[in-house]
Amino acid sequence: xxxxxxxxxxxxxxxxxxxxxxxxxxxxxxxxxxxxxxxxxxxxxxxxxxxxxxxxxxxxxxxxxxxxxxxxxxxxxxxxxxxxxxxx
Amino acid sequence: xxxxxxxxxxxxxxxxxxxxxxxxxxxxxxxxxxxxxxxxxxxxxxxxxxxxxxxxxxxxxxxxxxxxxxxxxxxxxxxxxxxxxxxx
Amino acid sequence: xxxxxxxxxxxxxxxxxxxxxxxxxxxxxxxxxxxxxxxxxxxxxxxxxxxxxxxxxxxxxxxxxxxxxxxxxxxxxxxxxxxxxxxxxxxxxxxxxxxxxxxxxxxxxxxxxxxxxxxxxxxxxxxxxxxxxxxxxxxxxxxxxxxxxxxxxx
Amino acid sequence: xxxxxxxxxxxxxxxxxxxxxxxxxxxxxxxxxxxxxxxxxxxxxxxxxxxxxxxxxxxxxxxxxxxxxxxxxxxxxxxxxxxxxxxxxxxxxxxxxxxxxxxxxxxxxxxxxxxxxxxxxxxxxxxxxxxxxxxxxxxxxxxxxxxxxxxxxx
Numbered sequence: 001x002x003x004x005x006x007x008x009x010x011x012x013x014x015x016x017x018x019x020x021x022x023x024x025x026x027x028x029x030x031x032x033x034x035x036x037x038x039x040x041x042x043x044x045x046x047x048x049x050x051x052x053x054x055x056x057x058x059x060x061x062x063x064x065x066x067x068x069x070x071x072x073x074x075x076x077x078x079x080x081x082x083x084x085x086x087x088x
Numbered sequence: 089x090x091x092x093x094x095x096x097x098x099x100x101x102x103x104x105x106x107x108x109x110x111x112x113x114x115x116x117x118x119x120x121x122x123x124x125x126x127x128x129x130x131x132x133x134x135x136x137x138x139x140x141x142x143x144x145x146x147x148x149x150x151x152x153x154x155x156x157x158x159x160x161x162x163x164x165x166x167x168x169x170x171x172x173x174x175x176x
Numbered sequence: 177x178x179x180x181x182x183x184x185x186x187x188x189x190x191x192x193x194x195x196x197x198x199x200x201x202x203x204x205x206x207x208x209x210x211x212x213x214x215x216x217x218x219x220x221x222x223x224x225x226x227x228x229x230x231x232x233x234x235x236x237x238x239x240x241x242x243x244x245x246x247x248x249x250x251x252x253x254x255x256x257x258x259x260x261x262x263x264x265x266x267x268x269x270x271x272x273x274x275x276x277x278x279x280x281x282x283x284x285x286x287x288x289x290x291x292x293x294x295x296x297x298x299x300x301x302x303x304x305x306x307x308x309x310x311x312x313x314x315x316x317x318x319x320x321x322x323x324x325x326x327x328x329x330x
Numbered sequence: 331x332x333x334x335x336x337x338x339x340x341x342x343x344x345x346x347x348x349x350x351x352x353x354x355x356x357x358x359x360x361x362x363x364x365x366x367x368x369x370x371x372x373x374x375x376x377x378x379x380x381x382x383x384x385x386x387x388x389x390x391x392x393x394x395x396x397x398x399x400x401x402x403x404x405x406x407x408x409x410x411x412x413x414x415x416x417x418x419x420x421x422x423x424x425x426x427x428x429x430x431x432x433x434x435x436x437x438x439x440x441x442x443x444x445x446x447x448x449x450x451x452x453x454x455x456x457x458x459x460x461x462x463x464x465x466x467x468x469x470x471x472x473x474x475x476x477x478x479x480x481x482x483x484x
Contacts, residue, residue, distance in 0.1 A: 064390055083454060085449065085453055086448075086455045087381065087383070087423075087455065099230055149298070172314075172315035174312075175227065176293045176319075176433075189348075197366065199420070201419040208362035210360045212354075266351070286437065
């Protein structure tokens with residue numbers, strides 16, 4: 001049995017700031033939602049701390065649907081972080 | 089000096105009902121507005137009486153601008169009578 | 177300056193759109209409306225619609241409506257084409273295009289143009305049905321109400 | 331069924347209009363909106379706009395928005411095309427078409443589609459200026475307000 005994992009995508013200024021478009025992550029034990037994932041990323045690396053700082057407008061989608069801090073995460077989920085959309 | 093005259097146009101069901109698309113008229117002495125013209129036409133001919141009967145929706149333009157009963161008429165004016173418009 | 181046309185022939189939506197926007201870099205949005213002949217009218221099958229108009233008045237009336245839209249929304253361009261004559265089901269009747277710096281103005285002007293055109297331009301529709309009957313279309317109270325939305329306080 | 335496309339290439343407004351209406355006699359009106367790249371942004375001259383998106387999510391998000399419009403206004407057809415990649419001033423970015431039996435529905439659905447697309451579809455614009463500066467466009471409160479107009483009571 002393989003370890004539980006997440007696939008994470010970053011778009012627009014988040015991607016540029018991080019120098020990272022996507023990554024795969026072995027799901028940490030204390031991460032079970034978008035909110036706990038953000039807390040874990042902030043602890044991992046200062047760059048994430050800056051990106052998810054208080055008041056920064058970062059949106060999230062889980063498996064290609066808009067999600068909030070309480071949205072649960074499970075093995076194999078695709079999580080995307082991005083700024084408010086500006087198409088059209 | 090020629091007699092004062094009006095050119096009158098009829099559209100849509102008015103034209104069909106009258107069997108008449110346009111006519112020129114020597115301006116009668118007691119006609120000086122759209123309202124007095126309509127009264128004169130009704131006296132002249134029963135077909136006009138039916139067309140301008142109470143409650144019939146007939147619109148008018150004088151010299152290609154929408155007009156009302158009080159709009160004055162003068163020598164050489166073009167007067168048009170038609171139903172409420174239905175284009176678009 | 178608006179482009180205002182009354183014609184028998186069909187219009188080319190793509191060509192009109194291209195003409196309105198060619199070489200322009202100041203436009204942010206273009207709103208459009210095309211009205212077409214529906215085959216069913218009051219449950220009856222239409223053979224054709226005939227559009228009559230008042231030629232000496234029509235072009236001026238359309239130009240006045242377009243100028244009013246340009247004034248209210250600061251348009252960067254505007255096109256109004258209305259067909260006359262015999263039109264069969266499916267045929268396009270009218271085209272309205274409005275270009276502006278922002279989409280709100282473009283879309284509002286598009287709605288205004290078609291609402292005013294329907295109540296202030298001298299066109300009349302006659303419906304000819306498949307069974308041979310024919311009648312002049314009556315003006316709709318909804319169209320007057322739609323046009324009245326755009327009235328300005330004095 | 332709506333036609334929903336994300337592409338690099340320009341779209342052909344006339345061809346999309348023709349495809350939506352071909353052979354149809356039940357349509358009474360088609361509303362349209364095209365968004366284009368403006369050269370001036372905040373007083374600065376744009377060299378190009380780059381549109382990034384989230385490919386795995388975009389088509390589904392657009393299809394969901396189109397399905398919502400079809401449900402609310404009983405549309406007879408609907409097209410949404412959004413470009414991505416590098417676009418120069420004057421270039422078309424997005425096309426929305428909505429066909430219905432009556433003009434009110436066609437025009438309302440057109441406004442709804444572009445308002446929701448601007449706030450619910452995963453696209454991001456980056457402006458590259460003639461002087462070499464570049465920045466990501468920030469979401470506008472007006473766009474959120476425009477989208478909120480269409481929210482339905484629970």
